[in-house]
Amino acid sequence: MTKFIFSLLFILILSCTPNKKTKGEEFEIPSTQGQFRTQDHLGKKIFIFFGFTKCPKVCPTTLFQLRHMQKLLSNRDKEKMITLFISVDRERDSLEVIQKKLAGFPRNFIGATDSEEKLARLLKIFGASFKVIKFQDPKDMIIDHTAFVYVLNSLGHWVGTLRYDASANEFLEAFHSADSLSPLPASKRLAPPLNSSTTKHEIFK
Numbered sequence: 001m002t003k004f005i006f007s008l009l010f011i012l013i014l015s016c017t018p019n020k021k022t023k024g025e026e027f028e029i030p031s032t033q034g035q036f037r038t039q040d041h042l043g044k045k046i047f048i049f050f051g052f053t054k055c056p057k058v059c060p061t062t063l064f065q066l067r068h069m070q071k072l073l074s075n076r077d078k079e080k081m082i083t084l085f086i087s088v089d090r091e092r093d094s095l096e097v098i099q100k101k102l103a104g105f106p107r108n109f110i111g112a113t114d115s116e117e118k119l120a121r122l123l124k125i126f127g128a129s130f131k132v133i134k135f136q137d138p139k140d141m142i143i144d145h146t147a148f149v150y151v152l153n154s155l156g157h158w159v160g161t162l163r164y165d166a167s168a169n170e171f172l173e174a175f176h177s178a179d180s181l182s183p184l185p186a187s188k189r190l191a192p193p194l195n196s197s198t199t200k201h202e203i204f205k
Contacts, residue, residue: 025158027122029086031112032099036084038156045178046082046152047171049164050128050145052089053101058147059085062164066149067105069171078108080154081175086122087113088130089143126150126158153178160184 028037038046047066051059066083073081085102087093090113098111114122123129123146130145147164151174159181160174 025125025152025156027125029112029114029118029122030095031084031110032095032102033107033110036110036112038152041082042156043154044080044082045154045175046084046156047174048084048086048126048150048152049148050086050088050123050126050130052087052143052145053093053097054089055143055145058145058164062147062149063102063105063109065164065166065168065171067109068168069175070106070108072168072172073175077175078106081108083109085109085111086119087111088119088123088145089113090116090119091141151175151178153181155179157183 026038028035030036049059049062051062053059063083063085070078070081070083083105085098087098093113095111095113098113102109102111113119126146128146128148128150130143132141132143134141149162149164149166149171150158151160151162153159159178161184162170162174166174
């Protein structure tokens with residue numbers, strides 16, 4: 001009887017242990033540093049956001065806050081972080097243009113973009129979206145896009161989302177807590193609306 005109870009407890013423990021071999025958010029995309037594959041960067045935490053190089057506020061703020069956060073990391077942790085800026089502006093943002101935008105940023109700030117079809121599939125993974133707003137002068141075109149940063153832990157799992165204007169300390173908290181969090185359940189995998197006032201997902205509170 002004792003042996004049976006011990007075996008039952010062992011099975012229950014196994015069933016409650018997170019499966020660290022499950023697949024994360026696997027994707028690949030052309031980037032400023034060659035083909036970027038999430039599976040090539042297991043062991044690192046990836047901060048992903050969508051935008052465009054001519055973005056007047058959201059993208060510059062996101063880049064600034066993430067760079068500030070990186071400065072707060074130890075040299076060892078800096079090697080374990082990647083910022084992936086994915087442009088949804090297919091008309092104006094080539095990889096060369098994106099690279100110029102990231103000039104002066106650390107090497108682990110990587111830019112990327114892809115075809116409209118492939119971007120649509122990638123946006124769907126994170127529940128993100130964008131809307132192109134055109135004016136009479138094509139040069140004045142702007143893009144209203146989801147203003148969130150998606151955090152992948154070192155196993156490649158999406159474990160949290162923060163607003164673009166989260167503080168450097170909030171991004172720092174996300175970095176240090178990412179590996180202790182479980183992948184987001186399906187019920188939390190849809191990003192809030194573009195005009196949401198949500199500050200961050202509850203898992204980072």
